[in-house]
Amino acid sequence: MNPRxxxxxxTVLAVIFGIGSAVGLTLYALQExxxxxxxxxxxxNGKGPELEKPTIGQKxxxxxxxVPGSVVRDETSLDVxxxxxxxGPLVTIRYQGILPDLFREGQGIVAQGTLIEPDVxxxxxxxxxxxxxxxxxxxxxxxxxxxxxxxxxxLNSEN
Amino acid sequence: MIPEIGYFAxxxxxxxxxxxxxxxxxxAYTGNLRLMRAAPSLALGQCLFVLxxxxxxxxxxxxxxxxxxxxxxxxxxxxxxxxxxxSTWGGHEGAILLWLVMQSSWTALVALMSKSLPWVLRARVLxxxxxxxxxxxxxxxxxxxxxxxxxxxxxxxxxxxxxxxQDPGMIIHPPLLYMGYVGLSVSFSFAIAALLTGKLDNTWAxxxxxxxxxxxxxxxxGITIGSWWAYAELGWGGWWFWDPVENASLMPWLVxxxxxxxxxxxxxxxxxxxxxVLLAIAAFSLCLLGTFIVRSGIIVSVHAFATDPDRGLYxxxxxxxxxxxxxxxxxxxxxxxxxxxxxxxASREVALWLNNIFLVVATLxxxxxxxxxxxxxxxxxxxxxxxxxxxxxxxAILIVxxxxxxxxxxxxRWKQNTLSPLAKKWLVNVALSLxxxxxxxxxxxxxxxxxxxMATVLAVWIVFSTIADLLQKVSLQTSISEGFKRLGLSxxxxxxxxxxxxxxxxxxxxxxxxSVERAVAMKPGDIATLNEYQYRFDGVKEIRGPNYSGHAxxxxxxxxxxxxxxxxxxxxxxxxxxxxxxEAAIDDGFFRDLYLALGEQMSQGAWSLRIYHKPYVRWMxxxxxxxxxxxxxxxxxxxxRRRVKKExxx
Numbered sequence: 188m189n190p191r192x193x194x195x196x197x198t199v200l201a202v203i204f205g206i207g208s209a210v211g212l213t214l215y216a217l218q219e220x221x222x223x224x225x226x227x228x229x230x231x232n233g234k235g236p237e238l239e240k241p242t243i244g245q246k247x248x249x250x251x252x253x254v255p256g257s258v259v260r261d262e263t264s265l266d267v268x269x270x271x272x273x274x275g276p277l278v279t280i281r282y283q284g285i286l287p288d289l290f291r292e293g294q295g296i297v298a299q300g301t302l303i304e305p306d307v308x309x310x311x312x313x314x315x316x317x318x319x320x321x322x323x324x325x326x327x328x329x330x331x332x333x334x335x336x337x338x339x340x341x342l343n344s345e346n
Numbered sequence: 347m348i349p350e351i352g353y354f355a356x357x358x359x360x361x362x363x364x365x366x367x368x369x370x371x372x373x374a375y376t377g378n379l380r381l382m383r384a385a386p387s388l389a390l391g392q393c394l395f396v397l398x399x400x401x402x403x404x405x406x407x408x409x410x411x412x413x414x415x416x417x418x419x420x421x422x423x424x425x426x427x428x429x430x431x432x433s434t435w436g437g438h439e440g441a442i443l444l445w446l447v448m449q450s451s452w453t454a455l456v457a458l459m460s461k462s463l464p465w466v467l468r469a470r471v472l473x474x475x476x477x478x479x480x481x482x483x484x485x486x487x488x489x490x491x492x493x494x495x496x497x498x499x500x501x502x503x504x505x506x507x508x509x510x511x512q513d514p515g516m517i518i519h520p521p522l523l524y525m526g527y528v529g530l531s532v533s534f535s536f537a538i539a540a541l542l543t544g545k546l547d548n549t550w551a552x553x554x555x556x557x558x559x560x561x562x563x564x565x566x567x568g569i570t571i572g573s574w575w576a577y578a579e580l581g582w583g584g585w586w587f588w589d590p591v592e593n594a595s596l597m598p599w600l601v602x603x604x605x606x607x608x609x610x611x612x613x614x615x616x617x618x619x620x621x622x623v624l625l626a627i628a629a630f631s632l633c634l635l636g637t638f639i640v641r642s643g644i645i646v647s648v649h650a651f652a653t654d655p656d657r658g659l660y661x662x663x664x665x666x667x668x669x670x671x672x673x674x675x676x677x678x679x680x681x682x683x684x685x686x687x688x689x690x691x692a693s694r695e696v697a698l699w700l701n702n703i704f705l706v707v708a709t710l711x712x713x714x715x716x717x718x719x720x721x722x723x724x725x726x727x728x729x730x731x732x733x734x735x736x737x738x739x740x741x742a743i744l745i746v747x748x749x750x751x752x753x754x755x756x757x758x759r760w761k762q763n764t765l766s767p768l769a770k771k772w773l774v775n776v777a778l779s780l781x782x783x784x785x786x787x788x789x790x791x792x793x794x795x796x797x798x799x800m801a802t803v804l805a806v807w808i809v810f811s812t813i814a815d816l817l818q819k820v821s822l823q824t825s826i827s828e829g830f831k832r833l834g835l836s837x838x839x840x841x842x843x844x845x846x847x848x849x850x851x852x853x854x855x856x857x858x859x860x861s862v863e864r865a866v867a868m869k870p871g872d873i874a875t876l877n878e879y880q881y882r883f884d885g886v887k888e889i890r891g892p893n894y895s896g897h898a899x900x901x902x903x904x905x906x907x908x909x910x911x912x913x914x915x916x917x918x919x920x921x922x923x924x925x926x927x928x929e930a931a932i933d934d935g936f937f938r939d940l941y942l943a944l945g946e947q948m949s950q951g952a953w954s955l956r957i958y959h960k961p962y963v964r965w966m967x968x969x970x971x972x973x974x975x976x977x978x979x980x981x982x983x984x985x986x987r988r989r990v991k992k993e994x995x996x
Contacts, residue, residue, distance in 0.1 A: 209707060213740065246733075288925070289925065299731075
């Protein structure tokens, strides 16, 4: 093989190797870090056409409304527990730390955490939106069909 | 009546922009000099009308005209006057008007400062800018006017500005960011004009470079201030969240950084021309994509703005026209572009090419992580989110070769190099960096993980290599003072930019590795210890501000029983929105920040508090400011001014 071709072959191989490893790494990192979103009913009854349920220990995101009266704070530590609802079953969220400023009962929130029991999530992050009219769009979509059952407290939902 | 005048001024501005888009481009096409000569006056005219309209919005906000929907929704009579001004860009409609102000001001600036350009090019640049202006003005007038009225039933009091936006950082963050975004439209216009003219030579790069530099510097500053704002205001001490809105500003920045380096090669060596043009197109397209992401609400974000599908659709169509049109033009013209220079593998050209590759890969990663959830959802596969670790891992991997290269590249010469004399220098630098990092970290911390050590070495390596190169270049001259004089401002800009990046890398590494936080429940008199500091809780005080009331937790910070400072961590309740806001108390320092956030009241007079100790976190913003200074320093470079004068005489 003449030196010029050899050089070209080397370059091409280097490029292929570079792209390959970049794509591989990216896919691997992606696979590790995709968190599926569930609503409380999807978590309990299963999600999608096959009604897939998350497994214990899985990292996931959940969005719903904080059930009024369900927030229980520990007297001595910063542990807090509350229940989330969308259209049906309740799911318990446990969290340690200070909740965001806009966390209120009856408000839509999104929590990220690990499933520790079929309907209990240990959250490491609880998000409430800055905007008082906010409802996470995922939650808004999930409760779309139940407008006639609008609870007594003001949800500020878009209807 | 006054708001209607503001609207009408915008209509006139759009009419002038439309003429600015048509006349010069048509003139350049047919060779009609009279049409081309109309461009600068049209550019100035539309700018005046937009500024007038913006002035009116500020006026009606300051005078509390709540018959105007925008003012009623984003301001209130109790808001301090400076936040009233801020509120003119705190909401969607006003933000877009601010965008227009920037867009038309840049256009006017180009019109004023481009006298040395040949008329055909000047007319085309201004024409393209006029087209972009029309796109945004039509959007404002059609679906996002800030002058809409709430008649006949208007509120007597406004809904107040979102408390989170009532912060000094928020006063300057959006204008700076928009200066950057819109500034990139100038680079874009130069690229399109050059493609239309069919002359992509180094003169084009020379003209485009200072504009790109300034836009990039503003973008850098805007992102830096945004990060600082998030840190100070969100109350949990985070400085970057990989939120879609943040990613939207990071992507154009990454591409613009690549563009700067590529422009340097094109100007000096006449190669990479078509690639540089593509980057200029990509940088501005990503700005538009960012706007689409932020404004359409298609992506769920913790801080996405009010959502409206129609608006999203408009921006998407505009994006399609701009990207599609420019790429089609690019495809049609790029085959005529030929590179002149030749270079070997060990050369500065290749080093800068690699720099571009890394920056583009980084952009693609951010793009993938930002758009994938959206695509996933549109395909009906359910909604997902991409976790922060994805971005962190990918950037942690990418930064290693990037930083190594960054230390080497400035020492390389154009065309070709013999590597062996340089290799010796690099080995010395590597050894020095290892020793210095070890001395630094092991003297400060008991435990140093391998990853932390490596990342810190990278930062130190960049600084040492930059200094070594500086000394080498100075020593070539007869005396040291002569050497420093001869370096030129472009060189100093590079030094600033690279050292700034080193500060950012060091800060990100050390803050991530050594930040500690504690959430505690404290009664008055309790003492909590975190690292070498003791925090004594002295109870809470009632506070009352112009438009809020609340509590301030008083905390005395001690170090070995010595008084350091007294901090007031506030919890505010804003009167109008009835929103709670944590106003963190920060004791800032060059080496560490002490950061306190007040939580909720618990039983028996106890309060929950969150205490953070964040080492070196300030270096991040210091680095960002240094990097942006690089862009402004280049402006003062005589090379650009002298050239302008010379060409003006011809």
